Amino acid sequence: MHTIMVMGGGFVLLLVFLLASRFIGDGSLLALATAAKWFIPAWFIGAGINMAVGVIKAGYSVAEELPIFLLVFAVPAFVAALLWWKFGR
Template identity: 50%
Template sequence: MHTIMVLAGGLLLLAACLLLGYWRQAIGLAALCFIPIWFMVAAVNMWVGVTKAGYTFMQEVPFFLLVFLPLAAAALLIWRYAK
């Protein structure tokens, strides 16, 4: 359930970035700017899982990839086709 909530938050963040990019006439740039922001959010989520929830780093890596990669790929596709 937590992973789904984090992904939903990521979708909202992506939408906010794209909306800002739409206002600035730079949707592609906004999509690219989303990726490092999302990487940091996903990394903090993984850090919390390791330090607070008691999971090992290796247990958290698949969830980090599951959280980070789909939205980063979506942002890259938006960047690719927004040119």
């Protein structure tokens, strides 16, 4: 359940990036692509923090947490990459 909640947090963060691009940027599709592009490294850091909490506080090993990290990072990052590809053309 925690994994789904963290991935949901990733999608919320992506939405925040996209909304910020509409209000701060010029509102173009290229601004949405740029927001999606900037989301990916930000989400990598966020997913890494989640992994660190699992290793340090929950006591899981890095080998146990790595597949969860990859899943948590990859799903929202894939959606962002699709948006970047679609709107960046």
